[in-house]
Amino acid sequence: MTTATKKRAPQTQPKAAPQKVHDASPEAIIEMRGIVKKFSNAAGEFTVLKGVDLMINKGEFVSIVGKSGSGKSTLLNMITGIDHPTEGQVIVNHTDIYTGVSESARSKWRGKNLGIVFQFFQLLPMLTLLENVMLPMDYVDMYDFDLRPVRALALLEMVGLEKFANKLPVLVSTGQQQLAAIARAMACDPPLLIADEPTGNLDTRSADTIIHIFEHFVEQGKTVVMVTHDPSLTSRTDRNIILSDGELIDETVSRSLPQLRHRHMLEFTKLVQRRFYQPKETILSRDETVSHFFMIRKGNVEVVLQKPRSKETILSRLGAHEFFGDIELLRGGKSIANVRAGSEPVEVLMIPREDFSRVMDESPITVEAVSKIVQKRLEQHRMADPRRVKR
Numbered sequence: 001m002t003t004a005t006k007k008r009a010p011q012t013q014p015k016a017a018p019q020k021v022h023d024a025s026p027e028a029i030i031e032m033r034g035i036v037k038k039f040s041n042a043a044g045e046f047t048v049l050k051g052v053d054l055m056i057n058k059g060e061f062v063s064i065v066g067k068s069g070s071g072k073s074t075l076l077n078m079i080t081g082i083d084h085p086t087e088g089q090v091i092v093n094h095t096d097i098y099t100g101v102s103e104s105a106r107s108k109w110r111g112k113n114l115g116i117v118f119q120f121f122q123l124l125p126m127l128t129l130l131e132n133v134m135l136p137m138d139y140v141d142m143y144d145f146d147l148r149p150v151r152a153l154a155l156l157e158m159v160g161l162e163k164f165a166n167k168l169p170v171l172v173s174t175g176q177q178q179l180a181a182i183a184r185a186m187a188c189d190p191p192l193l194i195a196d197e198p199t200g201n202l203d204t205r206s207a208d209t210i211i212h213i214f215e216h217f218v219e220q221g222k223t224v225v226m227v228t229h230d231p232s233l234t235s236r237t238d239r240n241i242i243l244s245d246g247e248l249i250d251e252t253v254s255r256s257l258p259q260l261r262h263r264h265m266l267e268f269t270k271l272v273q274r275r276f277y278q279p280k281e282t283i284l285s286r287d288e289t290v291s292h293f294f295m296i297r298k299g300n301v302e303v304v305l306q307k308p309r310s311k312e313t314i315l316s317r318l319g320a321h322e323f324f325g326d327i328e329l330l331r332g333g334k335s336i337a338n339v340r341a342g343s344e345p346v347e348v349l350m351i352p353r354e355d356f357s358r359v360m361d362e363s364p365i366t367v368e369a370v371s372k373i374v375q376k377r378l379e380q381h382r383m384a385d386p387r388r389v390k391r
């Protein structure tokens with residue numbers, strides 16, 4: 001925290017500066033509560049974000065994906081305070097950034113607390129890279145005057161551009177311009193970096209360098225939230241959030257069934273029922289008719305075979321974002337083993353059989369992926385209990 005952030009808001013506008021929120025989650029750096037964003041145009045009003053609840057913790061590296069027009073940039077603009085929500089509350093770094101906050105106070109707050117990177121770098125063309133990086137420090141009046149160029153040079157060095165410090169943006173490559181924009185975003189040492197398709201305009205090598213730098217920030221305890229279209233980048237983040245038509249997809253659904261189309265994931269997100277089980281509590285009994293597809297949100301389950309007059313065999317243990325009930329639903333039958341909670345409490349998401357089957361009929365690649373897992377599990381059952389499992 002700097003002395004600048006401790007300065008009081010002017011007496012004439014007592015509520016102009018963002019206020020700390022007392023019930024904010026201590027680990028969260030971003031909390032969105034019931035965010036609705038509507039836009040109006042000639043055709044009338046339309047809703048781009050339809051009630052988004054999102055929590056991102058400190059130190060997470062998060063990617064956000066979704067089809068063009070699904071509302072990704074709008075969502076980021078709610079976090080950065082570049083735009084404002086129609087309804088709901090946004091808490092960034094334990095601070096409510098909208099309620100009673102003037103536009104100019106939010107802009108200063110943003111300068112000190114957030115680094116922002118866009119697809120098209122937006123460096124000022126008349127300034128050298130070094131001057132571009134110094135700009136945010138000048139804007140929020142952070143760091144001693146003499147220290148600013150030293151700090152800017154150190155940031156350019158961090159992204160490998162120290163040799164180009166005195167060049168104008170036009171004289172370096174697009175990848176290098178984006179690296180300079182990242183150095184500029186980090187000028188005031190913000191805890192949170194927000195990036196909207198930062199690699200969208202770059203070749204793979206430059207994109208890789210940028211993700212590497214983001215990983216480095218996360219190692220230092222900073223939080224990075226990045227919109228991207230590139231699956232090779234989402235695989236490198238801790239968490240992948242999917243936005244579909246202005247709504248968030250449940251992360252257990254998207255991780256359990258990654259092959260589904262986004263609209264089907266959203267359908268499941270709305271359909272799922274949550275259920276909790278105590279340690280060792282039975283979830284499914286052998287020979288019971290299976291009426292749901294189950295996805296594990298928290299904890300572990302044990303798939304157990306109990307043969308008459310012999311000890312039980314634990315066939316497998318399944319953890320978060322794995323599923324069960326699949327064998328029976330795909331083959332249409334009864335449970336072939338007992339499934340129970342492990343030694344910790346378990347939370348599952350359940351989809352009714354008819355809904356699961358209807359969506360599977362429309363998603364052959366999901367059926368194929370689930371079938372492969374089913375085959376593997378049947379193999380395990382066969383080895384454990386050869387008489388009962390037919391081919």
Ligand SMILES: Nc1ncnc2c1ncn2[C@@H]1O[C@H](COP(=O)(O)OP(=O)(O)OP(=O)(O)O)[C@@H](O)[C@H]1O
Pocket residue numbers: 039040041048066067068069070071072073074075
């Ligand atoms: N300022 C605005 N006024 C009116 N409509 C807007 C405004 N900003 C965005 N929209 C509309 O909101 C919807 C979501 O836009 P947004 O830019 O958030 O999508 P996106 O997911 O970022 O898409 P892309 O992948 O193409 O960048 C679109 O239909 C867009 O036309």
Ligand SMILES: [Mg+2]
Pocket residue numbers: 072073074196
């Ligand atoms: Mg966008």
